[in-house]
Amino acid sequence: MTNKALVLFSGGQDSTTCLAWALERFEQVETIGFDYGQRHAIELTCRGTVLNHVRERFPNWDSKLGEDHVLDISVLSSISETALTRDAEIAMGENGLPTTFVPGRNLVFLNFAGAVAYRRSAKHLVGGMCETDFSGYPDCRDDTLKAVQLALNLGMDKRFVIHTPLMWIDKSQIWELAHDIGGKSLVDLIVEDTHTCYLGNRDQRHSWGYGCGTCPACELRAQGWNKFRPERLQEAS
Numbered sequence: 254m255t256n257k258a259l260v261l262f263s264g265g266q267d268s269t270t271c272l273a274w275a276l277e278r279f280e281q282v283e284t285i286g287f288d289y290g291q292r293h294a295i296e297l298t299c300r301g302t303v304l305n306h307v308r309e310r311f312p313n314w315d316s317k318l319g320e321d322h323v324l325d326i327s328v329l330s331s332i333s334e335t336a337l338t339r340d341a342e343i344a345m346g347e348n349g350l351p352t353t354f355v356p357g358r359n360l361v362f363l364n365f366a367g368a369v370a371y372r373r374s375a376k377h378l379v380g381g382m383c384e385t386d387f388s389g390y391p392d393c394r395d396d397t398l399k400a401v402q403l404a405l406n407l408g409m410d411k412r413f414v415i416h417t418p419l420m421w422i423d424k425s426q427i428w429e430l431a432h433d434i435g436g437k438s439l440v441d442l443i444v445e446d447t448h449t450c451y452l453g454n455r456d457q458r459h460s461w462g463y464g465c466g467t468c469p470a471c472e473l474r475a476q477g478w479n480k481f482r483p484e485r486l487q488e489a490s
Contacts, residue, residue, distance in 0.1 A: 256280040258377035258416075259370045261362055262321075263287075264300035265449045266462075266474060267381030267419055269442070270427055272307065273434045274418045275379045276314040283319040283373060285366050289329040289358070295455055297323070299448040306446055310438050322369055329361060359392035360401060367405040367413060376414060383419040395420055424477025432481075449474045
């Protein structure tokens with residue numbers, strides 16, 4: 254099906270915005286998530302909640318939203334020594350990359366997504382990779398994604414298209430995009446149901462959602478929210 258998409262869906266702010274973006278553009282949308290032994294595995298639980306609430310609150314999307322796929326690729330954590338797969342300090346590494354960088358993660362994700370898309374006859378792959386707030390991850394760069402698309406097309410003899418609607422925007426603009434697509438209802442869903450915090454913290458509720466509030470992922474999300482809705486700064490103080 255040429256108008257069918259598979260969204261790389263983690264249950265976070267970015268991938269939820271990408272899911273809404275895809276549901277507005279494609280006739281049929283499926284989702285794929287990955288259990289790779291991540292420290293913040295709570296996001297896998299949040300995925301189901303987000304999908305259920307998308308169906309409930311956006312009836313026009315319900316008929317488009319198809320099967321969800323979750324793949325166990327925990328072998329990735331066994332070959333990675335990072336702050337996302339180990340109880341390790343989140344800091345800048347000697348190589349100039351943050352210790353949250355999981356080498357090859359997005360490359361692995363996209364290869365598995367391509368294999369599932371091949372079987373499910375989905376031409377379009379949608380991911381939340383972003384150069385603006387990408388924390389220095391080289392597998393989030395536009396050039397990387399273009400190279401992966403070429404490799405998938407050659408290796409599977411198919412015409413896949415990788416879409417990265419967040420590639421050139423920052424976190425405040427991601428909030429804006431969600432609002433443009435789904436209004437206050439989608440923004441509220443993202444605040445309440447999605448998960449971004451690297452430490453997996455769901456105990457602390459902030460104006461922008463749940464998280465520790467101090468890890469890089471929380472800081473980016475909070476900064477974007479405060480720029481998107483500055484009037485809520487006073488409410489949070």
